[in-house]
Amino acid sequence: MGHIIGYMEVSENCDRAGVLADIQFEAEREGDGYHSGVKWHDNIGPLGSRDEAEKWIRDHDNGWYDDHAVRFYSYYNAKMTKRMDDIRRRIGETSEKLAKYTKEHSVRKQKAEFIGCGECGSKLARNRLRGEICPVCGNDLRSKTTLETIKGYEDKIKSLWEKIEEEKRKQKEVRETLWLVKYEYHC
Numbered sequence: 001m002g003h004i005i006g007y008m009e010v011s012e013n014c015d016r017a018g019v020l021a022d023i024q025f026e027a028e029r030e031g032d033g034y035h036s037g038v039k040w041h042d043n044i045g046p047l048g049s050r051d052e053a054e055k056w057i058r059d060h061d062n063g064w065y066d067d068h069a070v071r072f073y074s075y076y077n078a079k080m081t082k083r084m085d086d087i088r089r090r091i092g093e094t095s096e097k098l099a100k101y102t103k104e105h106s107v108r109k110q111k112a113e114f115i116g117c118g119e120c121g122s123k124l125a126r127n128r129l130r131g132e133i134c135p136v137c138g139n140d141l142r143s144k145t146t147l148e149t150i151k152g153y154e155d156k157i158k159s160l161w162e163k164i165e166e167e168k169r170k171q172k173e174v175r176e177t178l179w180l181v182k183y184e185y186h187c
Helices: 016-030 050-060 083-102 145-168
Strands: 004-009 038-042 067-072 113-115 123-125 178-184
Touching: 004 016, 004 083, 016 038, 016 178, 038 178, 050 067, 050 178
Parallel strands: 038 067
Antiparallel strands: 004 178, 067 178, 113 123
């Protein structure tokens, strides 16, 4: 038995009864049926993006089969601009640098035969490690400097993706208003 949390995007002028019927159909096919109702928040939004809509729902969800629908702006039809192409190129370059740095600074590349865990003090045979995580306590075995550098690359990539989203939002003529519907059922 399990718990399913699903999201669906539907048009702003959707048939709400039809949406509930679709959820009910899925829940009966995959689980024990659908026993909740969706709260349609007509007084909210539209929010700026799907991510903002998901965050809003998470912030207002009580955690137990509490289903919500909120409107958001979709930019799925945004056209790729020269600036967006340049940003994507920079994302690719930064991703390659991150991959190279991560590979070069793996604990498995160290010369020492044993790697010490700074958290639990375990001495681990380097050649038996399968990744970068201590198998005893789950701590990352890489140095603080290495982890900070990796985080810097990841933050840069995230920032570049946010710039692409900003560029999409400038294309107001292609934006579409959709509902994000969150639903839960038991299976």
